[in-house]
Amino acid sequence: MTKTAAMHLSAQDVTLGYGTFLAGTTPYGTFLAGNTPCGRAPVVRGLNFEVEGGEIFVIVGSSGCGKTTLLRGLAGLLPPASGRLLADGTAICATSPDRALVFQDDALLPWRSARRNVELPLAIRGVPRRERAGRAAHWLAQVGLAGQEDRLPRELSGGMRQRVQLARTLAGGPRAILMDEPFGALDAQTRATMQRLLITVWTASPTTVVFVTHDVDEALFLGDRVGVLGAGGLTAMITVPHKRDPGARSAPGVTAARKNILALLGEGAPQGAHNHQTAHAKAPVIAGMG
C-alpha cells in the first residue's frame, strides 16, 4: 500500500482491557508514565475490522460495552491483551501524534487560552515558537473561532470548547483522528452544527476518522460504515446509504439501517449490564430525531 496522508487501521482478533501492565515488564516499568486506569475498563473481545485510509468509520454501542476501551487501544494508550492492532500494517505499541484522540469534554488544559491549547501539539512537534501563533490562529479560524484566541476554556461554551479541541487535534496534523463521543455533551442544535463542521474540515483535509457514539442518527449521518459493538465484539457492519446527505434522514435505506442498528443495540447489550444503560443509550436517539 502506498503511503497516503490518511492512515489505514486494522484489528486482528483483538482483546482489550485485561491487566494493567504489558507482559514481561515489572510493575515499575512505567516510570513517570502515569497510572493507566484500565484495570476497571470494560473488556472487548474478538475484534476484527479494517478501516481504509480516509474513511469515516463509526462505532455505535451502548454505554459500558467498551467503545472507549477500543479507542484507547487504537490511540496506543492501552496495549491489547491479545491479538494485533495495526496502523498502516505496523503494530500499535505506543501513542503517536499520527493518531490523535478527541475526548467528550474537558480535555483542554484549563490554564491555557484557546490559542495556547492549539499551540501545544505544535510545540510537541517542534514547530518554532514564532510560527506557532500564526498556525494556531489559522486552525481556530477554520473551526469558526477567529477572535476568541485569548479566551480561557472556562470562558467558552461547551460547543466552543469542542471546536478548540478539534482545532488542537487538526493542528497536530494527524493521519487518523479517533473521536470518543466528541459531541455527546452538546445540545442537539450545537451537535448538528459540529457534525457539519467536522464534515467540512474532513472534506478539506481527508484523514481517517474512527468515531464513537451512541447516537444512531449521528452515526448514519457521519459514517461511511457503522460498526455495532456488542459483548462479542463487532456484531454487525453496516455500509451507510446516502453518505453525509442531511436531506436523506428519512430515506428508506437510512430508515431501514436505523431500525437494524437499534435492534442490534437492543440485543447486544453486554452481559450484566443494567437495563437503564440500554435505556440511556436509546434516549439521545429519540432526541436526535426531533
Added chain:
Amino acid sequence: MTLQSALTAKLDGTPVRSLKPAGNPRASGRYTRSKALRWLVRAVSLAIFLLAWQLLTAEHVHLWLRFTNFPTPIQVAKDFGKQLQTALYWEDVAQSMVRILTGFVLAAVAGVGFGVLVSRSKLAEDLLQPLFEVARPIPAIALVPVAILLFPTNEQGIVFITFAAAFFPILVSTRHAVRALPTVWEDAVRTMGGGRIRVLRSVVLPGVLPGVFGGLSVGMGVAWICVISAEMLSGNFGVGYRTWQAYTIVDYPSVLVGMITIGLLGWVTSSAVELAGRRATRWLPGEARTSR
C-alpha cells in the same frame, strides 16, 4: 489614647492593602459600600478587644484569670514604638525572615519535587513513602536534638527544623493534587506525541498548582511555629529568641511586642503565599476562586 488608636489603625490598616484583590472589576457602588461596612465591623471588633484588654489590665482585675501583672495595651504600644527605633529589633526580624524563607523555599522545592516523584513513579513511591510516613508524625520541634547533632552551626539547624516542618504539608498536598489530576489531560498530551517530560511540564506541574498552594499556606503556618520554637530553644537572636529572652528577664511588655511581631510577620507571609496562589490559579472556575 492616641497611641492606642495608632495601634488600631496599624493593625487594621495593613490587611486592607495587602489582602484586597487587585483591580476587582465588580466594584459597583453597592459592592463598595458593603465592603466598607465589613471593614468597619472588623475594625470595631479589634477596638473592642483592645478596650477590654485595657480595662482588665488597668484595673488589675483578678477573676480567676489574673490580669494583675499583665501589661496594658498602652504599655505594649509604647514598648513597641521604642523597639521599632532600635536596630536590634529589625536585625531580629530580618534574621527570622531569612531563616523562615530559606527553610520554606527549600521545603517548597523538595515537597513539590518529591510529591510529584512519589505519585508518578511506583518505584519512587515504594522507596520513599515508608520513610516519609514514619518521619511525618514526628513534630519538627522534636528534631532539635537531631539538628544539633547533625549540623555544624545553630543557624543551619534552625533552617533544617523550619524545612522539616513545612516539607510534609507541601509533600502531602502535592501528592494528593497529582493523584486528583484528571487523566484526560495526560491522555490528550500523550496522543499528541508528548513524552513524560512534556506531560510533567505541560500537565502535571501547572495542574497541581491549586492543590500545592493549599499545602504552601499550611506549610508557611507550621514553619512559623517551628522557627519561633527553635529560636526559643537554641537561637542567639531572632524574634523567637528575643521574646523568650524578654520573658526570662520579666519584661512582659516586650514579650507581647514579640508575640505581636510574630503574628504580623506570619500574617504578611501567608498573605503573600495566598496572593501568589490566586495569581497563579486564575484559570480556575469562578466559584472556586471567589469562595474566599
